[in-house]
Amino acid sequence: MKRYPSYLNISEEQFQKRIKDAEQILESCQICPHQCGVNRIAGEKGLCRSTAQVMISSHNAHFGEEPPISGIHGSGTIFFTNCTLRCVFCQNYPISQLGNGNPVSISQLSEMMLDLQKRGCHNINLVTPTHFVPQIIAATGQASKGGLSIPIVYNTSGYESLATLKLLDGIVDIYMPDAKYTDNAIAQRYSGAKNYFPVLKDALREMHRQAGDLKVDRAGVAVSGLLIRHLVLPDNIAGTDQILPWIAQKISQKTYISLMSQYFPAYRAMEYPPLSRSINRKEYHEAKHILEQCGFENGWLQQ
Ligand code: SF4
Incomplete structure (x- = not known):
C-alpha cells in the first residue's frame, strides 16, 4: 500500500x-x-548568487499562509536565501535579493525539518527553494530516515525547469507556485526572467500532473495538490485577464486560486512606475470578476 x-x-x-x-x-x-x-560545487555563482552551500534565513511555524497550508498549528516554513528571480518589488528582498541568511549543512537542514514537525506544524513549507533543490532532496532523504512524516510544500515563483520538477516527483506533495506574469517582456523587465510565461505554463502542467488538484483532510488541511497564487499588480501588469482563464481552461477549474491584493511598492518599486503604487479597489474588483467568470470552485479572495 x-x-x-x-x-x-x-x-x-x-x-x-x-x-x-x-x-x-x-x-x-x-x-x-x-x-x-x-560550477556551483566549485564555488561559482550564477544569477541566483548561490554556490552549492545552502543558506537559510529562518525556519519557523507560520500562520499567515492560506488556510489549508497554515491549518491550526502553522506551516513549517524554511526561508531560503537568494532567489532565481530579481523582482524589483520583492517584499522579502532582504532575504531574496540582499542575501540575508546563514549557511547550514544538509544535516542541519534535515534537523530543521524534524524540529518543525516536532513543533506540530502541518507541513514543511520550502520558501523560494528552487536553487537549492539538490540539497533539499538530500535533506528530505535524511529527515525521512529520521522520522519525518509531514508533507513537503514547494513554495515557488513558478519559474521552474521541467527537469528539476521531475526530480521532485514523489517527494513534493503540495505545489504552491506564483503565477506572476503573462507578458514575457514585462517579466524580463521587472523580474529578470526570460520567457517567463511559456516556462510557467509548462511548470504548472507538470506540477498538476504530479500532484493533481488540491486535496484537504477532514480538518481542512492540505494533503496534496496544486494551489496557485496570483498577485494582482497595478495597471494589470500581471496579466490577470489572461492567466486566470488559461488556468481554468488548461489546468483545471478545480484549481485553488489565491487571488492576492496586498501589493505595495517594496524594494526598488518606486523606480518602476506604475509599480510605484498599490492597487486600487477597482483593480482588485476587476480581478475578482475575472476569477468568478472563469468558474473556479475553490480559493481565497482578499479585501
Ligand atoms: S539555480 Fe538557476 S540562477 Fe542559480 S546558478 Fe543555477 S541556473 Fe543559474
Missing part, C-alpha cells in the same frame, strides 16, 4: 540516485531556466 507523504515510498537507493543526478546538474548549473552553466 502506498504510504503518505509520498517521499516515504522512495527507497534509500532511489534517493541516492536522485541526489547524484541533482548534484551533477550543479556542476554546470541548469537547476532553473536561467541555465547559467556555472
Whole structure:
C-alpha cells in the first residue's frame, strides 16, 4: 500500500540516485531556466548568487499562509536565501535579493525539518527553494530516515525547469507556485526572467500532473495538490485577464486560486512606475470578476 507523504515510498537507493543526478546538474548549473552553466560545487555563482552551500534565513511555524497550508498549528516554513528571480518589488528582498541568511549543512537542514514537525506544524513549507533543490532532496532523504512524516510544500515563483520538477516527483506533495506574469517582456523587465510565461505554463502542467488538484483532510488541511497564487499588480501588469482563464481552461477549474491584493511598492518599486503604487479597489474588483467568470470552485479572495 502506498504510504503518505509520498517521499516515504522512495527507497534509500532511489534517493541516492536522485541526489547524484541533482548534484551533477550543479556542476554546470541548469537547476532553473536561467541555465547559467556555472560550477556551483566549485564555488561559482550564477544569477541566483548561490554556490552549492545552502543558506537559510529562518525556519519557523507560520500562520499567515492560506488556510489549508497554515491549518491550526502553522506551516513549517524554511526561508531560503537568494532567489532565481530579481523582482524589483520583492517584499522579502532582504532575504531574496540582499542575501540575508546563514549557511547550514544538509544535516542541519534535515534537523530543521524534524524540529518543525516536532513543533506540530502541518507541513514543511520550502520558501523560494528552487536553487537549492539538490540539497533539499538530500535533506528530505535524511529527515525521512529520521522520522519525518509531514508533507513537503514547494513554495515557488513558478519559474521552474521541467527537469528539476521531475526530480521532485514523489517527494513534493503540495505545489504552491506564483503565477506572476503573462507578458514575457514585462517579466524580463521587472523580474529578470526570460520567457517567463511559456516556462510557467509548462511548470504548472507538470506540477498538476504530479500532484493533481488540491486535496484537504477532514480538518481542512492540505494533503496534496496544486494551489496557485496570483498577485494582482497595478495597471494589470500581471496579466490577470489572461492567466486566470488559461488556468481554468488548461489546468483545471478545480484549481485553488489565491487571488492576492496586498501589493505595495517594496524594494526598488518606486523606480518602476506604475509599480510605484498599490492597487486600487477597482483593480482588485476587476480581478475578482475575472476569477468568478472563469468558474473556479475553490480559493481565497482578499479585501
Ligand atoms: S539555480 Fe542559480 S546558478 Fe543555477 S541556473 Fe538557476 S540562477 Fe543559474
